Amino acid sequence: MRTRSILVSRLILLSALVASPAGALAADIAWNSPVDGVWSDPANWSPPIVPGPSDDVSIALLGAYTVTLDVHASVHSLTLGASGPATDDKQTLYTPGATLVIGAGFRLTPDGVLDFESSAISVADTLENLGTLDLFSTDLSAGMLDNRFIAMKDPSSTIAGPIDNRGKLVLQGSTNLAQSLVNRPGAIMRVEGTPLVPAIFNIPDSYTNYGELDLACALGFGNVTINATGSGSGHVSLVNAPGALMHSYPDGARVIGAQLENHGTLDVQQPLTINRPGAAHVNDGTITLTGGNLTAAGSGASLLNRGVIAVGAGRTFSQGTGTSFTNDTTGVLRGGGTFNLAAAACVQRGHIAPGDSVGRLGFIGNLEINPGGSVDIEIGGAAPGTGYDVLSVGAFLIPLGTLDISLVPGFEPAPGQRFEVIQWGDHAGVFARIDGLTLPGGLALVPEYSASGLSLTCVAQTWTHLIPTGAAPSAREGHAAVYDSASDRMIVFGGRSDAGPLSDVWVLDHADGRGGRPQWTPLAPAGAAPAPRAHMSAVYDPATNRMTVFGGDDANPTSPARFGDVWVLTNANGLGGAPSWIRVAPPHPGPAARSGHSAIYDRGSNRMTVFGGATGAGACGTPANDAWVPSGAPPPPRAFHGASFDAATRRMSVVGGAAACGSPDTSLWVLSDADGRGDPAWTPLAPAGAPRGAWGPGPAVYDPTGNRLTVFGGTLGGAPTDTTLTLTFANGLGGAPSWVDRAPSGAPPEARTGHSAVQADRRMIVFGGSGASGLLADVWVLDEAEARVEDAPVENPAGAAREQVDFDRAPYPNPARSTVSLSISVPHGGPAVVVITDVAGRVVATLRRGFLAAGDHEFAWHGVTDRGTRAPAGLYFVTARCAKSSATRKLLLVE
Incomplete structure (x- = not known):
């Protein structure tokens, strides 16, 4: 009798399959109870038998009810949930500690809910999830997991097959992925830690995110870690695709133990560490540090930036000891925070742009701007860091690239305004090119190198x-x-x-x-x-x-x-x-x-x-x-x-x-x-x-x-x-x-x-x-002085004092072989500095540092440095600075 019933049922469902939407699974046995029930009761099924390994099973009757898998079960295929668009009535399959083996495919419709607790589910073919898959300490094995919503909860779960996520995937506790995972555009994957159980997501193969990946917490706090567990060093990648979004949400520690390839957006709102020894990390997209710091660690790891790294005010991007960092030609480092590159080997041939509009960007460690690299400075006001960009390098700066100056629309500096746009502990060399010095309205910016930085002074023609x-x-x-x-x-x-x-x-x-x-x-x-x-x-x-x-x-x-x-x-x-x-x-x-x-x-x-x-x-x-x-x-x-x-x-x-x-x-x-x-x-x-x-x-x-x-x-x-x-x-x-x-x-x-x-x-x-x-x-x-002069007859009284420090007599002889004499005129008594600098802006000899009275002052330099050695032949600059004015003359020292 059972064989006959099954034959009749299969004929009827086959006829229905022809008219059903593509992808629907034909059913031999269907759930027929609109109220809660157990799997092992034949009365809940039509025909009234408990499904077996050869049966195609459907739990699709309209209504809100729960089917409890109270026995270990094996079926050929399974459809969970009513057909059509999602409604408020859900059909739930609950498995408290049971095992479910599906010989072919498993499909959850938008109304289907699979709630597995301390269980195991094995799907030989594709698990197509258009509903909700809620796994608590459950092992899931599938030939392919095509997902809309999965919640895998603590303490430990395993997914044995590849995942194609087109919905929402929530992972709590320790989740082990046996194969690859793809998060499709519009899909959400949330790795969620709790105060008691941290979230650990282990991937042995590559993981590609085309949608949204959230490293988050539940109940106010929780740590999150993503690990690459595959063999080899630095070859298992966490890929954030173009257009994709990755968040590091508060609160808790966030760690990515995989090779990061970011082509989309990584938003760091909570401290995040990328730690994979030997990994070759790449950023072609955007990394923003808005609420947390980012550290790239792991001995031998490298980070190649071809996109944008924006460090917000009060935030720090750090490279760990034994790592390397390259800002490539298309790369941009910007923001109002700090880049700590002191422990890494760095190559800078891209762009450095302090602020988002204007701001102060700091660098800890030495910074060499290679030919082809640039520093982009915007000037929009008088205050450093808020009115105009400032680049601050705490150690040694070697500026071999381009300094690119631009004005914020609507701003016009006044003659005499001084903008200290770059600060350094020390430096060697000068920018190969400075663009943007000529301004509208007969104005120009005049660069001046000093022992502490580079300033731009507005002058008028x-x-x-x-x-x-x-x-x-x-x-x-x-x-x-x-x-x-x-x-x-x-x-x-x-x-x-x-x-x-x-x-x-x-x-x-x-x-x-x-x-x-x-x-x-x-x-x-x-x-x-x-x-x-x-x-x-x-x-x-x-x-x-x-x-x-x-x-x-x-x-x-x-x-x-x-x-x-x-x-x-x-x-x-x-x-x-x-x-x-x-x-x-x-x-x-x-x-x-x-x-x-x-x-x-x-x-x-x-x-x-x-x-x-x-x-x-x-x-x-x-x-x-x-x-x-x-x-x-x-x-x-x-x-x-x-x-x-x-x-x-x-x-x-x-x-x-x-x-x-x-x-x-x-x-x-x-x-x-x-x-x-x-x-x-x-x-x-x-x-x-x-x-x-x-x-x-x-x-x-x-x-x-x-x-x-x-x-x-x-x-x-x-x-x-x-x-x-x-x-x-x-x-x-x-x-x-x-x-x-x-x-x-x-x-x-x-x-x-x-x-x-x-x-x-x-x-x-x-x-x-x-x-x-x-x-x-x-x-x-x-x-071209630092103060505008009106077009009018000059009415200065005879003998009126000049208002700027100046050379009454330029360095002579010039070129010189030994002693050079010069005279400067100081308009007002006060602190003054008279120094000899080389072409790199380094002070070679100090002729005066202290108070100078108003009037003319004679100086002589005998070609000896502050260290007591003979200065080598070459080009030097004699600079006199008093109050807010300065004057510079070139000097050529020959053998």
């Missing part, structure tokens, strides 16, 4: 119209001008006026507009004067107070006569004795007669170098490019170009000019060993931000402190222009040269050409020239 007292020189163009920084005097010679060529000499006292009311004074040198001329060159030696003039022409507009003579004006600034002209006759043949050339002077070797100009007959002449015979292809021949000289590196930069009555040439060239010592060589440079086409640059001035060349005026499209451009890294060293239009504030001077320009510390002084209105005799200053 502002035009100031000076109105000197005294009778002024006649309006002119094509004149020569030089500047004496010790006396703050500009010396003007010759040029062309409306009446013709000139040979007069004028001195402008207080020429930079800061030390008193500017005043013109004509000089009447003794001796025969040079023939009246224009378009000559002039250089100045402050040590001897002599101006040397070479070449020029008689200003004839159609057929100028060109000169090749050399003249020296003694006492050229009008101080120290009566000025006198002396004609110099060099013993060797000199350059051909020329005009529109350039000349630079090296005080260390007492040499003048002449380049280019127009030779021959005719209004345009023949442009030249002779400067001995340096190696390298020379610049195209040119005249009326700009030139500057960096004495510390002995490099001359040449910009602009034109061929014979030809188009302007804006190319940039650098001549190394420009004083003729060594092996002079030409090198063309290709600056970014090329000037506008058909721009014929005006005269150029050079700021050696900032390695910047500034050009004003010239011609644009054949007409005078008021263009002002600054060339960064003008000597071709320290970074990539770039033309920058600083858009100075204040009404600019009238557009002009044929004017003069001299450098006075961080100011360019412009005089005369030819504009649309005719010849000019006005004086303008382009200010």
